[in-house]
Amino acid sequence: MAREQVGVCAEGNLHGQYLLFNCTEGAEQVLRGQLADISHYIEEMTETYSDIALTGFIAIGANYWDLLYPKNRPVLLRPFPSMRHEDRHAPAMPYDLFIQIRSDRLDITYMVSHEICLMLQDLATLVEEIKSFRYLDSRDLTGFVDGTENPKGVNRQKVALVGDEDNEFRGGSYIHIQRYRHDLNRWNKLKVKSQEDIIGRTKKENHEYSSFNQPKTAHIRRTSLKDGQGNSLEILRQSMPYGDMQEQGLFFISCCSSPANFELMLRSMIVGDHKGHYDHLLNFTQAVSGAAFFAPSLSYLAASN
Numbered sequence: 001m002a003r004e005q006v007g008v009c010a011e012g013n014l015h016g017q018y019l020l021f022n023c024t025e026g027a028e029q030v031l032r033g034q035l036a037d038i039s040h041y042i043e044e045m046t047e048t049y050s051d052i053a054l055t056g057f058i059a060i061g062a063n064y065w066d067l068l069y070p071k072n073r074p075v076l077l078r079p080f081p082s083m084r085h086e087d088r089h090a091p092a093m094p095y096d097l098f099i100q101i102r103s104d105r106l107d108i109t110y111m112v113s114h115e116i117c118l119m120l121q122d123l124a125t126l127v128e129e130i131k132s133f134r135y136l137d138s139r140d141l142t143g144f145v146d147g148t149e150n151p152k153g154v155n156r157q158k159v160a161l162v163g164d165e166d167n168e169f170r171g172g173s174y175i176h177i178q179r180y181r182h183d184l185n186r187w188n189k190l191k192v193k194s195q196e197d198i199i200g201r202t203k204k205e206n207h208e209y210s211s212f213n214q215p216k217t218a219h220i221r222r223t224s225l226k227d228g229q230g231n232s233l234e235i236l237r238q239s240m241p242y243g244d245m246q247e248q249g250l251f252f253i254s255c256c257s258s259p260a261n262f263e264l265m266l267r268s269m270i271v272g273d274h275k276g277h278y279d280h281l282l283n284f285t286q287a288v289s290g291a292a293f294f295a296p297s298l299s300y301l302a303a304s305n
């Protein structure tokens, strides 16, 4: 039975640390062993710090996978779908590794992240790190509750993890990240009603607009998609706010059993429908990075070292 990395489907936390690395050429064999060790270390820390819900996961970049694990590849793993339409764009960055650590204590999140960086010394270069935090009652910095319509309970696993369709990679997850930078000065000048129309939910009470009242440009309208049979296309979002007094935004993370759902949603936001209805949230936030990864199961990491 393939065991997933606990952080993929974890419930929300107070603090997160995102580590993005590019790997040293020729280090692949040692790195495979070290990633297995790091996944054990995260498991150990998850047990030790269960009271503060510490979790984490390791994900391998779509463009780096074949160098690290040349023998086999998740069937649907493909590069980040960078796209551009009018003045909206989703850039892709060449990251080899993404590691997420989260817990309800900043010091322990720091300690575990630091230990992982030491374990990767000489094998990988840290090219970006972002600290995230829970804002109020799980709101994005736009002031809207984020994550309400995320899958719940066992449905989180069903949505986020690969099943029998790719047996070798069962328990793994297709991960997409995007760091969004908000223009909060402009956003905060909008009337609350205009903000609500852009999201498709009320701000304070977090009530969903009825479908009749949802503008075609509302974020939830553009991201609530269905397949040809009328089934909802779902992703598990693990996004959290980040920022300081100078720059603020959302570190968006999608975990899914297939990359297609995220790709379709992103296209619906940026390109929109055939009548030009794109996601008006994009008038106030801009993706500054993006990358696609696969987070293999613990069993895969252990067996492939």
Ligand code: HEM
Pocket: 140, 142, 144, 145, 146, 147, 148, 149, 150, 178, 180, 199, 201, 219, 220, 223, 224, 235, 250, 252, 262, 265, 266, 285
């Ligand atoms: C700056 C970037 C973003 C912000 C601030 C944001 C914020 C929000 C908020 C406030 C909601 C409503 C509450 C909820 O159900 O979580 C929401 C819903 C959602 N968002 Fe985003 N989001 C962002 C980017 C994205 C991206 C890039 C995607 C996918 C490509 C996405 C997919 C979704 C989905 C699937 C829902 C649930 C829709 C529903 O079924 O009601 N979001 N987002």
